[in-house]
Amino acid sequence: MTRRRWIADEVAGSRAALIGAHADHLIRVLRARLGQEFDISTGNEVRRGRLSGISDSRVEFELGEQVPADGPMPVTLALSIFKFDRMEWAIEKCAELGVARVVPVVARRTESHLAAAAAKRTERWQRIARQASEQSRRPSPPEISQPIKLKDAVTLPGSTRILLSEAEQEVTLKDALQSHVPDGDIVLALGPEGGWAEAELALFRDAGWSSVSLGPTILRAETAAIAATAVLLAELGR
Numbered sequence: 001m002t003r004r005r006w007i008a009d010e011v012a013g014s015r016a017a018l019i020g021a022h023a024d025h026l027i028r029v030l031r032a033r034l035g036q037e038f039d040i041s042t043g044n045e046v047r048r049g050r051l052s053g054i055s056d057s058r059v060e061f062e063l064g065e066q067v068p069a070d071g072p073m074p075v076t077l078a079l080s081i082f083k084f085d086r087m088e089w090a091i092e093k094c095a096e097l098g099v100a101r102v103v104p105v106v107a108r109r110t111e112s113h114l115a116a117a118a119a120k121r122t123e124r125w126q127r128i129a130r131q132a133s134e135q136s137r138r139p140s141p142p143e144i145s146q147p148i149k150l151k152d153a154v155t156l157p158g159s160t161r162i163l164l165s166e167a168e169q170e171v172t173l174k175d176a177l178q179s180h181v182p183d184g185d186i187v188l189a190l191g192p193e194g195g196w197a198e199a200e201l202a203l204f205r206d207a208g209w210s211s212v213s214l215g216p217t218i219l220r221a222e223t224a225a226i227a228a229t230a231v232l233l234a235e236l237g238r
Contacts, residue, residue, distance in 0.1 A: 004139045005039040005046065007130060014063045016049060023059040032059055046234050054084045062180040071138040072100040074185045075232055078153045080107040080192035081118050082221045090222035091125050094229045095132035095142050102129070102158065104147040118147040138163050151201055154207045159184030160207045164194045164228055168213040173228055176212045177235040186232065190225050 006026070008016035018026060026032045032054055040049035040061050046069040049061035077094055081104050091102055100123070107117045126144045133141040152212065160182040164173065189204065196204075205211065214227055 001226055003037055003039045003135055005041060005135055007041045008068060008168045010218035011042045012043050016061045018059045023057050026059050027054060043140060046139050073236060074100045075099045075235045076101040076103060076187045078103045078104045078105050078187060078189040079225060080155055081114050084121060086222040088128055088226040092128050092132045095129040097233055098134040098138055098144050098231045099229060101143040103145045105150055105153045106147055107150050107192045108197040108200055109192045122146055134163050154203050156187050159192045161187045161202045163209040163211045164190045164224060165211045167201060168211045172215055173212040176210055185220060187226055193221050207228050
């Protein structure tokens with residue numbers, strides 16, 4: 001039977017622990033019992049863990065042998081901020097798929113109240129990404145960065161930098177990946193509801209980003225993020 005995976009809050013030698021609400025879920029919802037075995041991600045590796053201690057808001061494990069685990073895709077999503085409930089869904093699903101990093105971006109068409117509130121949502125987004133990574137047995141959650149302005153997003157480093165744009169009429173994401181297999185880190189930028197402004201498209205173009213589309217269908221922002229990540233996953237053979 002497949003063992004459930006947890007991402008440790010604390011690691012020291014051959015011991016690891018979950019704390020706070022993370023531990024409470026295992027204790028109260030999943031009825032943790034001493035001696036149960038789980039896969040425990042320590043950040044650098046995944047090891048088999050035997051539950052050795054239960055106390056108030058704390059669960060401890062004795063760590064055993066290493067368990068084989070795939071690392072994250074070398075993909076950073078520069079995700080323009082949109083309505084929070086749908087953005088949370090996109091972050092959750094892209095974390096399940098295995099992206100390495102999500103960078104929230106304030107674009108010209110990002111609603112002003114969302115841009116103002118985004119920094120306070122980062123901790124919640126990190127928690128959602130962590131839970132999704134455990135659910136899908138990822139060894140670690142994606143990094144969820146603090147929101148940045150678009151002028152800073154344009155300079156994000158990556159050996160392959162791809163702009164998803166409704167204005168692109170000829171080159172699809174799949175075509176671009178098949179004609180030039182990425183070597184190294186990939187950065188994929190996705191626009192907000194309403195798409196990129198013309199001036200933003202020019203900034204990306206001048207910075208050397210490749211413009212692609214997902215085809216003629218107009219997708220919601222969260223659907224585009226998940227679909228693009230899935231295409232990358234398939235083309236990278238992951």
